Amino acid sequence: MNPPVNIVSDPAITRRRLVFAVLSLITALLMLYLVHQTLAANTPLVVRIVLLTLFALTLPWMVVGFWNAIIGLVLCQCFKDPNTLVLPASMQMSDSAPLTHSTAILLCIRNESSARLIRNLQVMLDGLVNDRIAAHFHVYVLSDTNDPTIATEEQASFAALRFEWSERIEITYRCRDNNRGYKAGNIADFCQRWGKDHDFALVLDADSFMASSAMARLVRMMQANPRLGILQGLVIGLPSSSAFTRLFQYGMRLGMRSYTMGSAWWQADCGPYWGHNALIRLAPFIAHCDLPTLQSRTGEAKTILSHDLLEAILMRRAGYEVRIYPSEDASWEENPPTLTEYIRRDLRWCEGNLQYVHLLGLKNLQPVNRMQLVLAIAMFFGSPAWISLILICTIAIGMSTTPSALVDMGALATLLLATLVMWYLPKIAGALDVLLRTPESKRFGGRWRFSFSLFLEMLFSLLMTPIAWLNHTLFILGLAFGKKGGWTAQTRDDHSVSVAQALVQCWPHTLLGLVLTGLLYFSHPETLVYGLLFFGGLLFSIPLLVLTSQPWLGRFMIRHQLVSLPEEITPPAVLLPLQLSTLEVKVARAHNS
Numbered sequence: 001m002n003p004p005v006n007i008v009s010d011p012a013i014t015r016r017r018l019v020f021a022v023l024s025l026i027t028a029l030l031m032l033y034l035v036h037q038t039l040a041a042n043t044p045l046v047v048r049i050v051l052l053t054l055f056a057l058t059l060p061w062m063v064v065g066f067w068n069a070i071i072g073l074v075l076c077q078c079f080k081d082p083n084t085l086v087l088p089a090s091m092q093m094s095d096s097a098p099l100t101h102s103t104a105i106l107l108c109i110r111n112e113s114s115a116r117l118i119r120n121l122q123v124m125l126d127g128l129v130n131d132r133i134a135a136h137f138h139v140y141v142l143s144d145t146n147d148p149t150i151a152t153e154e155q156a157s158f159a160a161l162r163f164e165w166s167e168r169i170e171i172t173y174r175c176r177d178n179n180r181g182y183k184a185g186n187i188a189d190f191c192q193r194w195g196k197d198h199d200f201a202l203v204l205d206a207d208s209f210m211a212s213s214a215m216a217r218l219v220r221m222m223q224a225n226p227r228l229g230i231l232q233g234l235v236i237g238l239p240s241s242s243a244f245t246r247l248f249q250y251g252m253r254l255g256m257r258s259y260t261m262g263s264a265w266w267q268a269d270c271g272p273y274w275g276h277n278a279l280i281r282l283a284p285f286i287a288h289c290d291l292p293t294l295q296s297r298t299g300e301a302k303t304i305l306s307h308d309l310l311e312a313i314l315m316r317r318a319g320y321e322v323r324i325y326p327s328e329d330a331s332w333e334e335n336p337p338t339l340t341e342y343i344r345r346d347l348r349w350c351e352g353n354l355q356y357v358h359l360l361g362l363k364n365l366q367p368v369n370r371m372q373l374v375l376a377i378a379m380f381f382g383s384p385a386w387i388s389l390i391l392i393c394t395i396a397i398g399m400s401t402t403p404s405a406l407v408d409m410g411a412l413a414t415l416l417l418a419t420l421v422m423w424y425l426p427k428i429a430g431a432l433d434v435l436l437r438t439p440e441s442k443r444f445g446g447r448w449r450f451s452f453s454l455f456l457e458m459l460f461s462l463l464m465t466p467i468a469w470l471n472h473t474l475f476i477l478g479l480a481f482g483k484k485g486g487w488t489a490q491t492r493d494d495h496s497v498s499v500a501q502a503l504v505q506c507w508p509h510t511l512l513g514l515v516l517t518g519l520l521y522f523s524h525p526e527t528l529v530y531g532l533l534f535f536g537g538l539l540f541s542i543p544l545l546v547l548t549s550q551p552w553l554g555r556f557m558i559r560h561q562l563v564s565l566p567e568e569i570t571p572p573a574v575l576l577p578l579q580l581s582t583l584e585v586k587v588a589r590a591h592n593s
Helices: 011-038 045-078 114-130 148-165 182-197 212-224 243-267 282-288 307-317 339-359 367-399 409-435 438-443 447-480 499-523 525-539 541-547 551-559 573-578 581-592
Strands: 103-109 137-143 170-175 200-204 208-210 228-237 278-281 321-333
Touching: 011 045, 011 243, 011 409, 045 243, 045 367, 045 409, 103 114, 103 182, 103 212, 114 137, 114 148, 114 208, 114 212, 114 573, 137 148, 137 182, 148 170, 170 182, 182 200, 182 282, 182 307, 200 208, 200 212, 200 282, 208 212, 212 228, 212 278, 212 321, 228 243, 228 282, 228 307, 243 321, 243 339, 243 409, 243 447, 243 551, 278 282, 282 307, 307 321, 307 339, 307 367, 339 367, 339 447, 339 499, 339 541, 367 447, 367 499, 367 525, 409 438, 409 447, 409 525, 447 499, 447 525, 447 541, 499 525, 499 541, 525 541, 573 581
Parallel strands: 103 137, 103 200, 137 170, 228 321
Antiparallel strands: 200 278, 208 321, 228 278
């Protein structure tokens, strides 16, 4: 193992972080001042302090996203290759450099469809073999499956796969007897058994897909930089036939473009690790990235759910860099097919991030890493703050003789506009990056189609955001009263959600939305439009959940190329063997024409 290196601060990176911190702090203070100016002069001091405190809790994630997006947009628009500004020279190497290290590909699964897994894996294996680099890779299928029927199918399917590829690439299948430690425990078990046999490990989730060129690029970068401990690839969504997925990942794709580049500019060697589609250097990972065990209030041991950020922080503490390659690079994932499945995954992340409260005192952390823990916590603590602000403000307006007695209406309009712009700026910046470059616009189907798709996604996002806020709020309250979360399996196949199922899940959202709407409508109806901007999604949560799960809507979007990703407009050759239904429609049309 290469010995840990001393962490020496790069003066240029230090200056960038100082600039970013100053800009963020000034922006947060200006927003708080705007709130202060919005409140009427006779607002009681206690109420003023409560409202300012709640709003302050919403600001960290919003302000950081705002400046990440602005910086990233400037870099993408003003420089031909902004990667040269955010990556060290050693990582800006030729794609023809030979592979000299052994890499384990870790496919982490639990109770998944073997057919779907093998479909993706077959194509990845074929790419490695065709590129004549398969000898440098060894595939490990690390199963935590505890369903006997699925486990039996898994064993037979991967035994057949191993036999089929036995003369071309090494494949090892292992199924654990327990699910201890969830995914982190699964990888830890691999490290104990086989970690010494390989230099690097490429971590994949069950829904991951990477082209062999993307895998090789990460390996070449890590070979060239012995200080590099974790290298995260930028992950984008696979084309989907689900209306929910199409809307969700369209916004995510736009938001990631400038946001990731901006964050890489100042985070630099303290970058992110998202737990999949990333390369890790095994020796320091094994030596330094063991996760601590948390204890519940009853003394029961608790597993850390959001292991990825913590592993990145421990790797950096050991003296190794953690970086992201902030460009789209043939590295994909499948996103949840319905709002129900998205909520399931989101609440697991919520519980995992809140566990970081117990880790803020870890010793010898870099200041940036400690701030990352705080931001990860604030990401979800901001939701109860938003719900509290909505409740307090709506009730106060409903009980007042006139809204102008509570707030300065001109300042309120400015505050609401500034808040919405800041909240959605990562997507706005990504959209501007597309619209300002003709080749990029064509990749998304042209400026008019892109603009209409953007409008649909922004409307969807405006409705979905308060639903997520209330989900987080109710979940956090449940955890406070002893409710247990954990790690549950995902349903990855497209499926529709009935009205009855949506009602069971979203009746609290609908009820709260009706109460808030009624309160404003029957007291001061002119304020309802402002309120709906922030809680309208609660009112329409049931129809949103049902509608975005309907197969006919997904087919309609595909037919008219609405919220279509570039891979759907012009399907890349590497995705065609996956036989995705979305791309098959496009290919069939091209063949017929």
